Amino acid sequence: MPGSYKFIDHTADIACEISGDTIDELFTAASEAWRSSVVDETNYCEIETKTIELESFSKEQLLVDFLNELNFLLFTRKWLFNLIVDISITKKNGEWEIKAEIEGMPLSSEIKLKQEIKAITFHQMEIEKKGNKYSTLLVFDI
Amino acid sequence: MKVSGIELIKIRDNVWEIPASGKMRVPGRIYISQKMIERNFQNDEALKQVVNVAHLPGIEKYSLAMPDIHWGYGFPIGGVAATGLQEGVISPGGVGYDINCGVRLAVTNLEYESVKNKIEPLVARLFDNVPTGIGSSGAIKKLSKKDLKKVLESGSVWAAEHGMATQADIELTEESGTLKNADPDLVSERAYERGADQAGTLGSGNHFLEVDVVEEIYDAEVAGVFGLFEGQIVVLIHTGSRGLGYQVCDDYLKVLMKASDKYGFTLPDRQLACAPIQSTEGRDYLAAMQAAANFAWNNRQVIMHLAKKSFSETFGMSESELGFKLVYDVCHNIAKIEEHKINGGMKKVCVHRKGATRAFPPGSKLIPEKYRGVGQPVLIPGDMGRYSYVTVGTEKAMEETFGSSCHGAGRNLSRKKAMKNAKGRNLIKELNDKGIIIQARGYRTIAEEMPGAYKDVSDVVEVMHEEGITRKVAKVRPVGVIKG
Numbered sequence: 001m002p003g004s005y006k007f008i009d010h011t012a013d014i015a016c017e018i019s020g021d022t023i024d025e026l027f028t029a030a031s032e033a034w035r036s037s038v039v040d041e042t043n044y045c046e047i048e049t050k051t052i053e054l055e056s057f058s059k060e061q062l063l064v065d066f067l068n069e070l071n072f073l074l075f076t077r078k079w080l081f082n083l084i085v086d087i088s089i090t091k092k093n094g095e096w097e098i099k100a101e102i103e104g105m106p107l108s109s110e111i112k113l114k115q116e117i118k119a120i121t122f123h124q125m126e127i128e129k130k131g132n133k134y135s136t137l138l139v140f141d142i
Numbered sequence: 143m144k145v146s147g148i149e150l151i152k153i154r155d156n157v158w159e160i161p162a163s164g165k166m167r168v169p170g171r172i173y174i175s176q177k178m179i180e181r182n183f184q185n186d187e188a189l190k191q192v193v194n195v196a197h198l199p200g201i202e203k204y205s206l207a208m209p210d211i212h213w214g215y216g217f218p219i220g221g222v223a224a225t226g227l228q229e230g231v232i233s234p235g236g237v238g239y240d241i242n243c244g245v246r247l248a249v250t251n252l253e254y255e256s257v258k259n260k261i262e263p264l265v266a267r268l269f270d271n272v273p274t275g276i277g278s279s280g281a282i283k284k285l286s287k288k289d290l291k292k293v294l295e296s297g298s299v300w301a302a303e304h305g306m307a308t309q310a311d312i313e314l315t316e317e318s319g320t321l322k323n324a325d326p327d328l329v330s331e332r333a334y335e336r337g338a339d340q341a342g343t344l345g346s347g348n349h350f351l352e353v354d355v356v357e358e359i360y361d362a363e364v365a366g367v368f369g370l371f372e373g374q375i376v377v378l379i380h381t382g383s384r385g386l387g388y389q390v391c392d393d394y395l396k397v398l399m400k401a402s403d404k405y406g407f408t409l410p411d412r413q414l415a416c417a418p419i420q421s422t423e424g425r426d427y428l429a430a431m432q433a434a435a436n437f438a439w440n441n442r443q444v445i446m447h448l449a450k451k452s453f454s455e456t457f458g459m460s461e462s463e464l465g466f467k468l469v470y471d472v473c474h475n476i477a478k479i480e481e482h483k484i485n486g487g488m489k490k491v492c493v494h495r496k497g498a499t500r501a502f503p504p505g506s507k508l509i510p511e512k513y514r515g516v517g518q519p520v521l522i523p524g525d526m527g528r529y530s531y532v533t534v535g536t537e538k539a540m541e542e543t544f545g546s547s548c549h550g551a552g553r554n555l556s557r558k559k560a561m562k563n564a565k566g567r568n569l570i571k572e573l574n575d576k577g578i579i580i581q582a583r584g585y586r587t588i589a590e591e592m593p594g595a596y597k598d599v600s601d602v603v604e605v606m607h608e609e610g611i612t613r614k615v616a617k618v619r620p621v622g623v624i625k626g
Contacts (some may be wrong), residue, residue, distance in 0.1 A: 009556050009558065009559070010213065010556055011186065011212055011213055011553045011554075011555070011556050012212055012213060012219060012553050012556075013212065013213075013214075013215065014557075048374055055297060057399075057400060058397075058399075060412065064392075065396075068392055072332065072336070072389075075276070075277045075336075075385060076277075076332075076335055076336045076385060078277075081241065085609060092174075102336070109367075112275075112584070113276045114347045114586060115276065115346060115347065115586070115590075116276040116277060116345065116347065116558075116626075117145065118239045118240060118388040119239045119388045119392050121215040121216075121239075121413055122215070122216075122395065122399070122411075122412035122413045122415070123215030123216060123411060123412070123413040124187075124215075125412055139215050141215065141238075141239050141388075141558075
């Protein structure tokens with residue numbers, strides 16, 4: 001089972017519940033939730049790949065950093081993330097690391113953005129393993 | 143009574159207390175009417191957030207919330223907390239991502255009755271001149287790092303040096319448009335990159351530029367000092383520090399997250415990450431946050447300059463013929479070092495205002511000389527279909543709320559529900575029928591920001607008025623709106 005996400009009602013911002021069998025799946029589902037918050041399905045053209053490598057002191061911080069990276073690529077560098085080709089999250093010497101190969105494309109006038117996400121917040125975020133599943137709540141500030 | 147599992151004790155008609163329990167260091171105090179409590183706190187985490195804020199080390203008196211309280215992240219929106227400068231903490235969760243999001247009001251000597259046929263071309267001109275929308279950019283040429291650094295150091299003064307602000311504009315901005323301890327060197331390269339082409343841009347979401355008409359005056363004397371009269375055309379601008387501010391918050395949350403661990407703080411929400419104000423981490427955040435605040439003041443100043451230009455072009459009148467003048471500019475997302483009366487003595491504290499407006503009284507040396515006889519203008523925007531308020535700060539605000547008041551209406555519907563509500567309706571026509579001309583980049587913004595998506599701001603303003611925290615001066619209603 002791949003990871004999944006479900007938006008829940010939030011008056012001022014966007015909140016979604018994310019889950020996955022593994023941490024990798026949780027991050028993948030979170031990136032999909034982020035993408036569906038900023039853009040509707042698009043035609044893929046001019047596909048490019050990028051590698052994102054980040055490290056953080058906690059898995060929660062790593063998830064925020066990863067999604068903020070996608071946010072920065074979109075709203076500042078005008079490059080829209082489409083999907084994760086490969087992802088690996090590991091913990092080394094107390095630090096969490098992500099290495100992800102992602103696909104995306106330069107923003108064009110045909111792509112209509114739904115809204116600007118200011119940032120990914122830490123509000124009520126706790127990556128927990130319950131049973132066989134990892135889950136967390138994510139709140140995007142818009 | 144119990145609301146969302148939290149005990150609320152009635153202190154006065156519009157003042158409710160959450161008693162300190164568990165690890166709360168102080169009680170919570172919420173300025174709100176009973177009617178609003180019953181209506182507003184369904185499935186809402188806002189009250190819990192008031193409780194959470196009460197856990198901050200060094201918090202003084204109360205974890206406060208204004209009547210526009212709603213679910214935010216870390217602090218509730220409408221939250222106010224003062225922490226002791228020596229022993230307290232500073233938290234980016236008490237400021238938010240949009241550092242120095244705020245409002246400014248400018249007046250003209252135009253009367254609605256004589257210009258109402260020109261509102262449509264005026265709105266079109268404003269929409270052309272002021273970049274709006276997601277990631278909007280290019281209001282003025284992209285700033286070099288050197289120029290941007292100057293903006294971060296000097297705020298609105300940068301606009302004055304570049305012919306986009308007058309001396310009066312500077313004087314009539316909170317803090318004269320510059321927080322002097324800002325340190326641009328503590329702002330990351332990434333924040334610089336995000337801000338380089340965003341000076342003078344409105345952005346998206348709830349940010350707006352409105353042309354309003356003064357509909358009602360409640361206090362003629364104060365309105366006179368503010369330069370307001372019935373039937374007058376005024377301009378209201380709501381935006382903040384754009385991507386630069388979001389990045390500063392993001393960068394320092396990471397720093398303060400580590401600091402919370404280092405100083406051994408146990409907090410009920412990660413978004414309340416904080417550090418002692420006197421620590422390197424706390425001081426660095428404060429100085430970087432002040433730099434972002436300066437960016438926001440310059441941003442609103444440049445937008446006002448572009449608005450003024452749009453008026454001149456539409457009406458073929460010079461600036462002085464238009465009488466286009468700034469009344470005041472206030473921020474509602476900020477942490478400020480101020481002196482307040484605590485336990486009978488004066489004490490320096492860091493006042494976090496997250497969706498709350500400073501509301502200083504007559505006589506305060508921290509407000510422009512022009513307003514010292516009456517008090518500081520406090521600007522409370524409503525929604526784009528109804529009205530906004532101009533109110534004034536009082537001594538009672540100093541005694542009870544660390545000189546703070548509300549900041550707006552607060553959302554009533556989530557964006558998703560608003561979209562659902564808008565289905566099958568022509569909101570542009572509905573607004574036109576009410577005499578409001580609107581232009582936005584996308585229909586989605588209009589739907590999400592539709593009047594029904596917001597609470598009635600008059601309920602919010604009334605609570606503050608009845609409690610004597612801010613007094614009503616005038617009500618303005620929109621006739622032209624531009625949005626992202």
